[in-house]
Structure formats: C-alpha cells, structure tokens
Amino acid sequence: MTVLIDKDQGILSPALVPALGDARGDGREIAIGLINNMPDPALKATERQFIKLLQAAAGGRRIRFQCFSLPSVKRSPEARWHVESEYSDLSDLKRQRFDGLIVTGAEPVAPDLDQEPYWRDLTDIIDWARTNTRSTIWSCLAAHAAVLHLDRIARRPLTAKCHGVFDCETVGSDPLTRTATVPLKVSHSRLNEVAEADLTRHGYQVLTRSAKAGVDVFARQYASRFVFFQGHPEYDALSLQREYLRDLGRFLARERETYPGLPVSYFDAATEEKLIRFEKRARHQRHPAMASELPALNLRSDIAAGSAAAVLFRNWLDFLAEDAATPLSLR
Template structure:
C-alpha cells in the first residue's frame, strides 16, 4: 500500500526515485476503493490443491479480493469431484463479457507435449487474446508462461533434456521495480518444469523486463514494461511437500527422476523437506496485486481501456 504524505514534502522525490509508492494528500482524498476482481484459470489436474495454494498467496494483502475460478473446458476430471467443479468453477462463456482486474493462469503438466497437441490450445489462445481487452494484469505461471511467450511473442517451445526440479537461488535485477519491492538481493524459489527460459534468449527476442534469474534455472520473473503481463517460471505457490509428491509420483511411474536439487536435507528423500521460499512467494503476490493490479486498474471496470495504462512505475 502507498505511503500518504503531505503535498510537496521534500522526501517525496527521493522516495519516488526509489520506486516507493508515495501518495499525496490531494490524491488520497479523492481515491475511490473497491474489491479487486481476480480470475484464476486453473489448468492443474488436482484443482482443489492448486486453488488452495494460490488463494493462500492472494490472501496475504490488505486489499479485498473477490476470486472467481475458471476451468478450461467441460471435460470430466479424474482428480477433482464433479460436484466441486459444478459448484465453484465457471466456463469461459460465462465471464467473457466482463472485465477483471487480474487474471492468473496456472501451470499444467504438459511440459513434454507440443502446443499444437494440447487439446485445449485454441481455447487457451482465445482466453489470452480476450485478456488483452478485459484484464488489467495477467500472471502466467510455469507452463502458462511458456504458452504466453508463444502466443504473445511467437517464441517456439524450448524444452530441456532433463526436468528442472528443486529449489534454486535467484538474483534480482532492477531492485526498484515494483514487483521486486522488499525482495532480498538473492532469494530461493522452487521449479518443476521441462521448459527452458534462457535470459539471453528472452532479452534478445522480447521487450520483457528481466527481473530475476538463476544460473541453473534461467529467468524466474519477467514483466512487460506496462506490467500488464507478468511471467513466473517457477512455483512460488508450492507447499513444502509438493516437490516431494511429484518426485514420488514420477518414481512410481518408472520415470527415474533425479532428486530435487537443494530440497531434501542431505539430499535424502526419507528426510522431511521444508519450505524456504514461502516469504518471497507471499511478497511477490502482494506486489503483483498492489502495483500491477490495484494501482493500474480503473475504478469503474466498465470503463476498461488500454489508454488507462502506462509504463511509468
């Protein structure tokens, strides 16, 4: 949230030069506040588990957020009761005439599937295209980030030879960027993907601001200059045992997975793992809600227009 200060306070210019959001008394007196509308397109098979993870991160903010859950199609689910889907999830046709402050598109277990072979690829393209005209800021997570790079920048799918799995150290770039507000210079975050996000490739092929990278994992966090599209290639929403469950699942399927890096004590899967990324995950989502959504979105969503957005931080 912003700091409210007297008009013309000398410290204001210094704080703004550090991208600290300072609101004058004049602006504060005319500011209108309402709940934010955030839509979550849940592409994961275990929808209850995934929605809980994201709701936990979205709840750590003083802002009131109204959540709606979206499914990609009406195919039967093997991992989520049909009653849950019918009661809590909407189809795209039910929301496409409305505007939203934020949209989150989750990851999906499709790392080794070509885009054209994804059964709902055309539908996903329609939703991402719709978001340009109806959503203030969209957050793409893991596989969704790779899909968005294809649909927004026409970048081909890049797949690693081996799955990237573990907890990696990342370095921030542009410490005063709003999405990095409060971040340490280095932080930990989990990854679980086959997609390859090279910092050099994205820098040369897009206009994205590269905000956090890892020598092993590549780009972790990036954003368009106007902050309307944010890419997170890892999984800040993961719980402490999520990587463990994936490791046991892959091993049970005979995939011979490598032990997730920097995850288990002494690299021993029999020992209890712990989450070393939780605080950064909450901070990232709070920053996204505040600086990419709340500070950018129009008060009247019916007046949504691309002219509302600027690249100024």
C-alpha cells in the same frame, strides 16, 4: 467458486460474499480470476495455495476470487464434477470485470504446445486478457504457451528436469520486486525453458533469474501488464515432495522408465542420503510395494516456501489497486 478474501476476517464462504463493489478498507475490492488447469491430483491444492497466497499478500484489501478452468482440459469424472459444481463457467469470464487474472499450466499430452487439445481455448484467453485485464500472471506451462502464441518463442527441452528450490536474484528495478529480499527462494518443476536471449530479443523484461534455473520471472506491457513465471509461485512446502513421490510411484509401477532425480536444495542431507540408498534398491527390485519402504522425508530448514511469492503478489495487488484508482484518460 467465488470467495471473498479479507485478511482481517479470514476467508469468507461464497454465501457471505456481498454484492460487487461493497468494499471496506483502502478502496473497492479487487477482482481476481484464477483459470486453474492443473492436473487432477493438484486441482484442489492449487485453489487452496493461491487463496492462501493472496490472503497473505492482501494487507487491508478485500479480494473477490473466482475460479475457472479450460473446458478442453481432460479430467477424470471426479475432477470434472468438482469443476462443474464449484467453478464458474468460462463463458462468464468475459461478461465480468476482473482486475487481475492468474492462469496456470496443464499437464502436457501432446509433443508440441500448439497441438494440445486446449490450445485454442488457451490462446483465446491470451488474446482476451491483453486488453481486458489490468494485469495477468501466466504460471509455468501457461507462460511457455503465452510467449509461443504472442511471439512464436518456442520453449527448449532441458537435459534434466529443473526441479527444486532455487535462489533467484532481481534484475534491475521494477515495482513487482520492490522490497524483495534476495536471494528469492522459488520452486521450479519443469522439463523445458524459454531462453533469456529469446525473451529480450522480443522485448520482454527479465525481472528475476537464477544462476542454476535460468529466467524466473519476466514481464511485457500490453494494454494489460503480462507477468510470466517459469516457476510455481503458489507451491507450498510439500508440493515438490508430492511431485517427487508421484514420479517415484510411477517409476515403481513401470508407468515411466526414468527414475526421478532429487529436487535441488529441498530435502535435508540425511534424507538425501537415505533416498540415494533407496534408489539403488528400487532400480533392482522395482515393484509398487516398495513405496511402503520409503524412509521418513525431512525438508531443509531454509526453503522459505512462499515467502518470495508473498512479496511479489503483495506488489502485484498494489499495482492493481493503484491502477484501478487511476482514471482511464490518464493511463
């Protein structure tokens, strides 16, 4: 899948994408690759979310956006067909020039990250991106995998899932967080974390943090600038709701034993009260058919989905454009 993102004209179909280098506006187009390893139910949504996010951040720039996925990520037949028919082959990644790369996490299937079936493919991408991109973004589980591979920083299990919308503050001054209005509201959905003390001890720069969720964004400079998100910058307003309903459905179907907690600062107060009452019934009457009895779900009015990510990604594109204009001898 290759699309051209042009804010003035919307998103052009692959058939309308001109040859590489045919750009208008403030310089040549920026080439962005997405290695989308999200689980099957979120595969297409993740494509759309990152396209929408980059479109909002593009300004007057033109972005060439191309999708890939690790072949070792297990897929259903339908999802595998989508990847094989719509995505570029991962082997093409190393034969092309990309200014920026975005790598998502995958649903874990092994007790340890370095035992995942896709571990070798993922670490190969980490090593390649260090010297072959201007900057790479590692999201959620991909961030945990990258720091484990690079510096043997092991993630730590949380006592409860970090799930919700969290207020984050900027730490110090960095071009990536320039003009960001704090607090930044960021979606997190994870069972593990990498600790700030471990990161700073190994030379990582913490850019944003939350009092409740811990480190949010951090970075490290190689030949490429690596930017790590423990959260999900791409999530839209309903992403956490879809995850909550998925986990609730698994509980009712006895596919998981723990009842999912409510996402933090996400549903409005009236919805939370209804869901708490529903939980009491569901624990006693546990049956898949109960899903049809869920109350209407309303979100808080102040979750500001995507607003923080739009600022960070606009600054990221600024960095890519400025760096692209700098001769290699002066970098």
